[in-house]
Amino acid sequence: MVTLAEVAQHAGVSASTVSYVLSGKRSISTTTRQRVEQSIRELGYHPNAGARALASSRSNIIALMVPLRTDMYVPVMMEIAIAVATTARTHGYDVLLLTGEEGPDAVRRVTGSGLADAMILMDVELDDERLPLLRGTDQPSVLIGLPADTSGLTCVDLDFKATGALCVEHLAMLGHRDIAVIGEAPAVYERHTGFAERTLDGLRSRAQELGVRLLHRPCEGGYDAMAVTLARILDERPGTTGFVVQNESAVEPLLALLRQQGRAVPEDVSVVAVCPDQVAVQASVRLTSVAIPAQEMGRHAVERLVAKLDGRGTDEVVLLAPELTVRASTGPAPSGSS
Amino acid sequence: MVTLAEVAQHAGVSASTVSYVLSGKRSISTTTRQRVEQSIRELGYHPNAGARALASSRSNIIALMVPLRTDMYVPVMMEIAIAVATTARTHGYDVLLLTGEEGPDAVRRVTGSGLADAMILMDVELDDERLPLLRGTDQPSVLIGLPADTSGLTCVDLDFKATGALCVEHLAMLGHRDIAVIGEAPAVYERHTGFAERTLDGLRSRAQELGVRLLHRPCEGGYDAMAVTLARILDERPGTTGFVVQNESAVEPLLALLRQQGRAVPEDVSVVAVCPDQVAVQASVRLTSVAIPAQEMGRHAVERLVAKLDGRGTDEVVLLAPELTVRASTGPAPSGSS
DNA sequence: GAAAGCTGTCGAAGCGCTTCGACTGCCTAT
DNA sequence: ATAGGCAGTCGAAGCGCTTCGACAGCTTTC
Numbered sequence: 194m195v196t197l198a199e200v201a202q203h204a205g206v207s208a209s210t211v212s213y214v215l216s217g218k219r220s221i222s223t224t225t226r227q228r229v230e231q232s233i234r235e236l237g238y239h240p241n242a243g244a245r246a247l248a249s250s251r252s253n254i255i256a257l258m259v260p261l262r263t264d265m266y267v268p269v270m271m272e273i274a275i276a277v278a279t280t281a282r283t284h285g286y287d288v289l290l291l292t293g294e295e296g297p298d299a300v301r302r303v304t305g306s307g308l309a310d311a312m313i314l315m316d317v318e319l320d321d322e323r324l325p326l327l328r329g330t331d332q333p334s335v336l337i338g339l340p341a342d343t344s345g346l347t348c349v350d351l352d353f354k355a356t357g358a359l360c361v362e363h364l365a366m367l368g369h370r371d372i373a374v375i376g377e378a379p380a381v382y383e384r385h386t387g388f389a390e391r392t393l394d395g396l397r398s399r400a401q402e403l404g405v406r407l408l409h410r411p412c413e414g415g416y417d418a419m420a421v422t423l424a425r426i427l428d429e430r431p432g433t434t435g436f437v438v439q440n441e442s443a444v445e446p447l448l449a450l451l452r453q454q455g456r457a458v459p460e461d462v463s464v465v466a467v468c469p470d471q472v473a474v475q476a477s478v479r480l481t482s483v484a485i486p487a488q489e490m491g492r493h494a495v496e497r498l499v500a501k502l503d504g505r506g507t508d509e510v511v512l513l514a515p516e517l518t519v520r521a522s523t524g525p526a527p528s529g530s531s
Numbered sequence: 532m533v534t535l536a537e538v539a540q541h542a543g544v545s546a547s548t549v550s551y552v553l554s555g556k557r558s559i560s561t562t563t564r565q566r567v568e569q570s571i572r573e574l575g576y577h578p579n580a581g582a583r584a585l586a587s588s589r590s591n592i593i594a595l596m597v598p599l600r601t602d603m604y605v606p607v608m609m610e611i612a613i614a615v616a617t618t619a620r621t622h623g624y625d626v627l628l629l630t631g632e633e634g635p636d637a638v639r640r641v642t643g644s645g646l647a648d649a650m651i652l653m654d655v656e657l658d659d660e661r662l663p664l665l666r667g668t669d670q671p672s673v674l675i676g677l678p679a680d681t682s683g684l685t686c687v688d689l690d691f692k693a694t695g696a697l698c699v700e701h702l703a704m705l706g707h708r709d710i711a712v713i714g715e716a717p718a719v720y721e722r723h724t725g726f727a728e729r730t731l732d733g734l735r736s737r738a739q740e741l742g743v744r745l746l747h748r749p750c751e752g753g754y755d756a757m758a759v760t761l762a763r764i765l766d767e768r769p770g771t772t773g774f775v776v777q778n779e780s781a782v783e784p785l786l787a788l789l790r791q792q793g794r795a796v797p798e799d800v801s802v803v804a805v806c807p808d809q810v811a812v813q814a815s816v817r818l819t820s821v822a823i824p825a826q827e828m829g830r831h832a833v834e835r836l837v838a839k840l841d842g843r844g845t846d847e848v849v850l851l852a853p854e855l856t857v858r859a860s861t862g863p864a865p866s867g868s869s
Numbered sequence: 870g871a872a873a874g875c876t877g878t879c880g881a882a883g884c885g886c887t888t889c890g891a892c893t894g895c896c897t898a899t
Numbered sequence: 900a901t902a903g904g905c906a907g908t909c910g911a912a913g914c915g916c917t918t919c920g921a922c923a924g925c926t927t928t929c
Contacts (some may be wrong), residue, residue: 194643194645194915196761196915196916197915197916198915198916206878207878207879208879208880208916209878209879209880209916210877210879211919212918213878213917213918214875216917218917218918219877220875221876221878222877222878223874225877225878238643239639239641239643239644240915241585241588241645242581242645242914243580243581243582243583243585243588244586244884244912244914244915244916244917245581245582245916246581247579247584247884247885247914247915247916247917248883248885248912248916248917248918249916249917249918250581250917252580254627257628257872258771259613261617267605267606267609270609271605271608274612274628274878275599275630278629279599279632282632287629288627288628289592289626289627289628289645290595290624290627290628291625292616301575301577302725305532305533305575305576305577306580307532307579307580307581308580349574354754367917373618414813415812415813422791445815446815449787449790449815456774474800475753475780476754477754477783477784479910501631501881524904534884534885535886536886536888544908545908545910546885546886546910547886547889547908547909547910547911548908548909550886550887550888551888551907554887554888556887556888557888557906557907557908558905558907558909559908560906560908563908578885579884579885579886581884581885581886582884582886582914583886583887584886584914585884585885585886585887585914586886586914587886587887587914588886588887588914642893655885714913728886739896870928871929872927872929873926873928873929874925874928875926875927876904876910876923876926877922877924877925877926878921878923879920879922879926880919880920881918881919881921881925882917882920882922883908883921884916884917884918885914885915886926887912887913887914888912888914889911890909890910890911890912891907891909891910891911892907892909892910893903893906893908893909894907894908895904895905895906895907896903896904896905896906897903897905898901898902898903898904899902899903
């Protein structure tokens with residue numbers, strides 16, 4: 194393994210000079226720089242990460258804590274993770290992948306050992322037990338998600354409340370007066386991850402403002418659960434003509450069931466989904482949807498984090514504005530309904 | 532930040548003693564050990580990762596290279612990644628997440644800098660450009676996937692050839708004589724990732740042995756592509772009663788289309804899928820399937836890697852035996868067919 | 870023409886840990 | 900009784916890098 198000292202010797206300069214060439218923290222004459230760079234290339238030198246971390250107390254690593262559960266919104270997670278890794282690289286950072294399994298201990302371990310310079314936490318619960326630790330350390334962090342108390346924290350998330358409002362607005366504008374919301378699985382609400390509640394909040398308050406009736410039903414994914422839920426909804430509110438679906442794995446079942454019952458989309462019934470664009474496009478009916486901007490969230494999180502690491506940047510909450518894309522699953526409410 | 536020296540002082544022993552308590556590489560009296568452990572706890576000591584890496588030339592980090600593309604078999608990737616991270620932790624390793632973006636350079640960077648002790652590569656192509664680098668270094672690595680030349684490499688993968696054979700066997704046993712294979716998107720075959728070809732190989736040779744007719748058509752995911760592909764298949768082979776689907780995102784469209792055409796599953800047509808169990812269970816018809824054992828692959832890869840790092844373990848190819856689970860999508864071929 | 874300020878380079882002191890050799894007692898074998 | 904062995908501990912030498920202060924040789928300034 195080639196060391197700094199070897200490069201220095203090869204280039205006929207001192208070790209510190211090579212170091213300064215690498216870091217650019219002091220000015221180096223062009224000729225010296227070129228000679229050093231030449232030697233680095235010839236010898237195939239790569240600075241030793243451990244030594245660097247020890248000497249500079251910077252590991253150039255960002256820790257990313259992803260939820261352990263692989264049962265939900267997996268593509269979103271994956272996309273965020275990839276976006277984080279890619280963006281981090283452009284800023285000279287690598288990404289350490291942590292699972293939620295260790296819980297708060299992972300935070301302690303990583304901050305304590307200097308393994309990473311900063312952390313990104315996904316799947317943050319409203320009252321997450323990792324938050325006190327984050328507040329108690331000077332290590333920068335960014336949350337993807339929104340806890341109940343955001344003081345002293347930096348958060349990036351989709352504005353789910355606005356998302357809910359947007360869905361209702363769209364349907365209301367088309368004349369729908371009875372809207373059903375297919376929510377996430379009950380477990381999601383119980384975990385208090387927040388985003389589901391916030392969506393609901395947005396849906397409800399906008400519905401009230403617009404004088405639209407709203408029925409909310411949580412729903413596990415899959416056909417059987419969706420069949421039960423749909424039956425219940427249509428039983429309680431036979432005049433329902435608009436659906437908002439938050440649970441990705443309920444989208445396709447819903448469409449299939451509506452088809453089976455002879456309800457045409459969008460002629461008889463309109464469906465708005467909250468899901469990644471890819472899902473919306475690949476569905477059996479191209480779905481009008483509010484996209485979950487996974488990539489953007491990942492990118493944003495890293496950029497905020499890097500800003501903090503560079504001493505710029507402050508604590509703040511960034512809520513990305515939702516965008517609704519009209520596709521083929523929504524249309525005017527059938528006349529005579531409601 | 533608490534250091535080893537501070538712990539040593541607090542416990543009234545030398546730094547090396549604390550180190551030996553931590554590593555267990557020399558015997559320590561019970562009383563001393565307990566005193567040291569007590570101090571560690573009281574001070575909340577965490578060994579500095581950089582210093583450790585520098586002194587021991589071991590980072591206790593495993594690099595995981597995942598494909599950049601987020602368009603395909605994402606849940607499988609994610610599950611593997613999580614399994615890798617979880618298993619690695621049980622062996623005292625952390626996981627560094629690399630995207631394929633940097634390509635071979637990432638391998639150079641990581642091995643050169645001592646950032647990681649070992650690597651796991653996913654999405655390996657038949658003639659992957661990273662392979663020469665891996666062969667040329669003494670850093671252990673494991674591939675998830677199977678390149679053309681496996682000499683000097685350790686690989687873990689599902690036995691896709693046997694998977695193909697298994698699918699055909701199952702359908703043939705039920706009396707199906709005309710089988711169509713819905714393959715992966717053409718791009719997958721062009722990238723030569725191997726698994727698609729191997730499946731096809733298994734399908735074809737077993738079909739020939741069993742005297743079954745096979746029609747293979749690649750297919751992009753989604754409804755439109757699937758509709759075109761299905762129409763073509765039924766045009767060319769109207770007597771087709773068995774389907775093998777390799778492309779996850781074609782599964783649901785296929786089922787929907789069959790339903791639309793009044794072909795009942797499994798009475799008129801049988802469908803076998805190659806996909807994670809979760810997908811098979813959540814589909815509109817519970818699918819007979821060969822599972823892609825993502826977790827097991829991730830776990831296996833880490834365990835092989837750790838064995839290598841410990842000096843045990845050798846290069847070898849581990850092909851996991853496929854398992855077919857019969858669910859509700861396959862049944863006897865309709866009499867009078869073919 | 871001396872003081873002051875640059876620019877470019879070097880030497881040396883760590884960063885916090887692991888690990889090797891050495892040492893001290895104490896136990897066992899002869 | 901004495902040599903040898905072993906368990907338990909310590910001191911010191913690095914691991915490869917960053918960074919601080921120093922300094923030599925310039926140029927600029929009044």
